[in-house]
Amino acid sequence: MRPTIHTVAERAGVSIATVSRVLNGSRSVSRTAVERVRRAVGELGYLPNASARGLALSSTGTLAVIFPKLSGPFFSELIRGAEAGARESGYHLLIYGASTVAGGPQDRMLELLATKVDGLILASENICADYVQGVRRWGVPMVVLGREPEGSYVDSIRPDNVSGSVQAVTHLIEHGYRRIAMITGRGVHGHAGDREAGYRTALQDHGLRLHAELVTQGSFDEASGYEAMQRLLRQRPAPDAVFAANDEMAIGAMAAARERGVGVPADVAIVGFDDIEPARYVQPPLTTIHQDVQGQGRIAVQMLLARVRGSDAVVEARLISTTLVIRESCGCRPGLVHNPGVG
Amino acid sequence: MRPTIHTVAERAGVSIATVSRVLNGSRSVSRTAVERVRRAVGELGYLPNASARGLALSSTGTLAVIFPKLSGPFFSELIRGAEAGARESGYHLLIYGASTVAGGPQDRMLELLATKVDGLILASENICADYVQGVRRWGVPMVVLGREPEGSYVDSIRPDNVSGSVQAVTHLIEHGYRRIAMITGRGVHGHAGDREAGYRTALQDHGLRLHAELVTQGSFDEASGYEAMQRLLRQRPAPDAVFAANDEMAIGAMAAARERGVGVPADVAIVGFDDIEPARYVQPPLTTIHQDVQGQGRIAVQMLLARVRGSDAVVEARLISTTLVIRESCGCRPGLVHNPGVG
DNA sequence: CTGAAAGCGCTTACAG
DNA sequence: CTGAAAGCGCTTACAG
Numbered sequence: 001m002r003p004t005i006h007t008v009a010e011r012a013g014v015s016i017a018t019v020s021r022v023l024n025g026s027r028s029v030s031r032t033a034v035e036r037v038r039r040a041v042g043e044l045g046y047l048p049n050a051s052a053r054g055l056a057l058s059s060t061g062t063l064a065v066i067f068p069k070l071s072g073p074f075f076s077e078l079i080r081g082a083e084a085g086a087r088e089s090g091y092h093l094l095i096y097g098a099s100t101v102a103g104g105p106q107d108r109m110l111e112l113l114a115t116k117v118d119g120l121i122l123a124s125e126n127i128c129a130d131y132v133q134g135v136r137r138w139g140v141p142m143v144v145l146g147r148e149p150e151g152s153y154v155d156s157i158r159p160d161n162v163s164g165s166v167q168a169v170t171h172l173i174e175h176g177y178r179r180i181a182m183i184t185g186r187g188v189h190g191h192a193g194d195r196e197a198g199y200r201t202a203l204q205d206h207g208l209r210l211h212a213e214l215v216t217q218g219s220f221d222e223a224s225g226y227e228a229m230q231r232l233l234r235q236r237p238a239p240d241a242v243f244a245a246n247d248e249m250a251i252g253a254m255a256a257a258r259e260r261g262v263g264v265p266a267d268v269a270i271v272g273f274d275d276i277e278p279a280r281y282v283q284p285p286l287t288t289i290h291q292d293v294q295g296q297g298r299i300a301v302q303m304l305l306a307r308v309r310g311s312d313a314v315v316e317a318r319l320i321s322t323t324l325v326i327r328e329s330c331g332c333r334p335g336l337v338h339n340p341g342v343g
Numbered sequence: 344m345r346p347t348i349h350t351v352a353e354r355a356g357v358s359i360a361t362v363s364r365v366l367n368g369s370r371s372v373s374r375t376a377v378e379r380v381r382r383a384v385g386e387l388g389y390l391p392n393a394s395a396r397g398l399a400l401s402s403t404g405t406l407a408v409i410f411p412k413l414s415g416p417f418f419s420e421l422i423r424g425a426e427a428g429a430r431e432s433g434y435h436l437l438i439y440g441a442s443t444v445a446g447g448p449q450d451r452m453l454e455l456l457a458t459k460v461d462g463l464i465l466a467s468e469n470i471c472a473d474y475v476q477g478v479r480r481w482g483v484p485m486v487v488l489g490r491e492p493e494g495s496y497v498d499s500i501r502p503d504n505v506s507g508s509v510q511a512v513t514h515l516i517e518h519g520y521r522r523i524a525m526i527t528g529r530g531v532h533g534h535a536g537d538r539e540a541g542y543r544t545a546l547q548d549h550g551l552r553l554h555a556e557l558v559t560q561g562s563f564d565e566a567s568g569y570e571a572m573q574r575l576l577r578q579r580p581a582p583d584a585v586f587a588a589n590d591e592m593a594i595g596a597m598a599a600a601r602e603r604g605v606g607v608p609a610d611v612a613i614v615g616f617d618d619i620e621p622a623r624y625v626q627p628p629l630t631t632i633h634q635d636v637q638g639q640g641r642i643a644v645q646m647l648l649a650r651v652r653g654s655d656a657v658v659e660a661r662l663i664s665t666t667l668v669i670r671e672s673c674g675c676r677p678g679l680v681h682n683p684g685v686g
Numbered sequence: 687c688t689g690a691a692a693g694c695g696c697t698t699a700c701a702g
Numbered sequence: 703c704t705g706a707a708a709g710c711g712c713t714t715a716c717a718g
Contacts, residue, residue, distance in 0.1 A: 002482060004695055015705045020697060028703055045480060050458040051397030052695035055710050060394065062437070062459070069427070073620065076419030083440050084412070087452060092459060094405070094437050097426050109430060115393040116405070116435060137388060139345060251624065277416065281594065283626035347711055358689045363713060371687055395711030398694050 003044040012040040023048060062086075063304060064094035064113055065121040065297075072248070073276050074293060078123055078145070081297025089305055091118070098124040107131075114140050119304040121145055121297075125190065141307035145300050147190030148317075155303050157318040159291040161191050161273075164322035165198025166205075168271045168289050169243050171324055173206050175331050177241035177269060181214035183228040183253060185245040192220075195245045195273060214239050218249045225249025229256035233268075240268060241330075247272035247279050247288055254282060254329070265331040275325050285327035285334075296320055346387040355383040366391065405429075406647060407437035407456055408464040408640075415591075416619050417636060421466055421488070424640025432648055434461070441467040450474075457483050462647040464488055464640075468533065484650035488643050490533030491660075498646050500661040502634040504534050504616075507665035508541025508586070509548075511614045511632050514667055515584045516549050518674050520612055524557035524582035526571040526592050535563075538588045538616060557582050561592045568592025572599035576611075583611060584673075590615035590622050590631055597625060597672070608674040618668050628670035628677075639663055 009016040021029050022037040054060045065082045067075040086093040114135050120142040129150055144156040172180050182199045185192035203210050216231050218224035232239055244250035250272030257264050264270055275290035326332050352359045357376055364372050365380040397403045408425045410418045429436040457478050463485040472493055487499040515523050525542045528535035546553050559574050561567035575582055587593035593615030600607050607613055618633035669675050
């Protein structure tokens with residue numbers, strides 16, 4: 001049997017109250033008591049039971065992040081950042097991959113999740129508003145990550161999609177491109193609208209007219225970028241540059257160009273968004289907008305912990321600034337700019 | 344205040360014992376009691392307190408996976424597989440990124456982790472034997488993933504590194520290459536030795552002599568593969584093919600070749616191991632050995648749950664078979680083989 | 687089928 | 703500084 005606080009107390013010759021006090025660093029304990037308890041703990045290899053502790057304190061010491069079940073490297077980074085942030089603050093982290101399907105036993109586990117944590121990070125888009133309401137009613141603090149929350153009653157954090165897109169498109173404009181196309185994402189994502197808005201803003205700011213036929217929709221995956229690019233390449237005159245709402249689509253677009261014998265960036269420049277890992281491996285390396293995903297995970301944890309600790313500050317929608325990572329797909333020459341690759 | 348089992352009992356007009364019974368699906372409850380409790384639960388939005396439940400049942404309903412803090416896509420996949428596996432079995436999953444540094448408050452959290460879970464998946468190499476011993480003493484079942492466990496007293500799972508390497512090198516041999524070099528990994532990894540063994544075996548099986556000067560060591564990262572390739576390209580006669588112990592090093596090797604104007608696969612073929620995401624994006628796409636990482640995560644969970652449920656079967660070291668993914672860096676022509684890319 | 691009661695292992699006023 | 707005791711919210715023999 002595992003030792004309990006009683007085992008320790010007995011061995012140390014004190015009461016369980018005293019054991020609890022030295023374990024929790026209460027000030028008022030005699031030196032000798034501390035010493036004897038410490039020794040007993042060491043000898044027994046005692047570890048306090050987390051459930052009992054949680055019950056007594058009504059706090060679990062753990063947070064959770066809910067992310068989309070089928071999700072790429074983005075969420076891995078996010079989870080990693082959240083994990084690091086949680087641990088630095090002495091919290092454990094539970095993860096939950098939410099499937100798109102509503103109903104069924106999986107939802108039951110999601111509900112139970114709320115019971116096992118002190119706070120929740122919601123990074124999944126396919127979570128229904130009902131669940132969010134439920135969590136709120138249950139009194140578990142939460143922060144929404146990566147999308148705009150429905151109401152304005154919950155903290156959130158996401159990249160500054162608008163200004164990131166402005167950076168991307170402005171860079172293309174400064175290269176001298178004038179027929180700049182965009183492969184947009186689908187609306188659900190939350191990011192989609194803002195990235196398109198940034199594209200429009202940048203064009204407008206430079207007095208460029210928007211060619212409606214050069215704006216085509218994808219769905220944030222590689223295949224849709226490939227197809228979108230096929231459509232764009234059929235336009236006459238063809239675009240001289242393409243801004244894709246994310247890297248997956250940009251990479252798909254590059255494949256379509258290659259297949260048609262259209263040179264990148266010689267015939268058409270391409271810029272993406274997100275700076276996923278493959279971006280630096282494709283040929284030519286992809287110029288894109290970097291967002292600090294791990295950082296967002298960490299910050300989300302901090303925002304969440306503030307609420308867990310009782311903060312009643314006004315609801316915050318934090319925007320994380322992005323940076324332009326210049327590689328070669330935009331037409332910049334290799335070696336002239338920083339390329340975080342090998343060598 | 345959150346409703347408790349008492350709130351529900353009162354509202355339903357029954358005792359808490361009855362509430363507990365209907366919630367846990369005990370057979371012997373009257374229809375009317377079930378009905379009234381269900382209604383009360385629904386109206387109150389009652390959720391059972393996980394800590395109290397854990398305390399009463401002495402089981403937490405959660406597992407944990409411990410992975411290296413600074414780790415790439417491999418562990419993301421692993422975590423994802425484990426998460427899916429855990430959830431399918433009704434368990435929650437805690438994650439913990441273990442830093443290399445021993446000692447300090449972080450270790451304290453690792454210890455406490457054992458107290459919050461019913462079982463542990465150890466996927467980190469930088470966990471000291473002491474910790475493993477401690478977990479065992481504490482009575483928490485565990486399975487080690489990706490490396491050979493120290494003793495033979497704990498279940499483990501990893502890819503079949505030997506036969507995977509044999510597949511890789513055999514493919515090169517069948518291409519007609521005869522001076523096949525290898526970039527090995529560093530021993531710590533556990534995989535390193537077996538992958539080199541597979542290389543030797545394949546050569547030997549085909550009556551090829553091993554050229555000691557063609558075996559050079561890297562450290563499983565891109566930069567070391569780059570440097571190793573520089574060394575190999577200085578050999579005379581130069582190797583006509585290179586087997587790298589993982590994809591990162593293979594990609595580094597490709598960069599080194601490109602920089603020297605050495606064509607891949609025209610002048611030297613390259614094959615990697617792992618099939619990480621960038622493998623299909625590099626130019627030429629990398630031929631490599633695929634291992635089902637998510638699958639390993641799932642299986643690890645299953646093995647673990649068997650122990651959690653009390654299995655005392657003999658300790659198992661499971662080997663997961665690998666598959667050769669033919670792309671272009673080996674010299675196979677594009678389009679002739681399946682390339683899981685776009686289009 | 688149902689309830690009163692003990693017990694799971696902690697924390698923390700409350701007295702001393 | 704210290705201990706006896708109540709309480710956290712469940713589960714489950716034990717009687718009925």
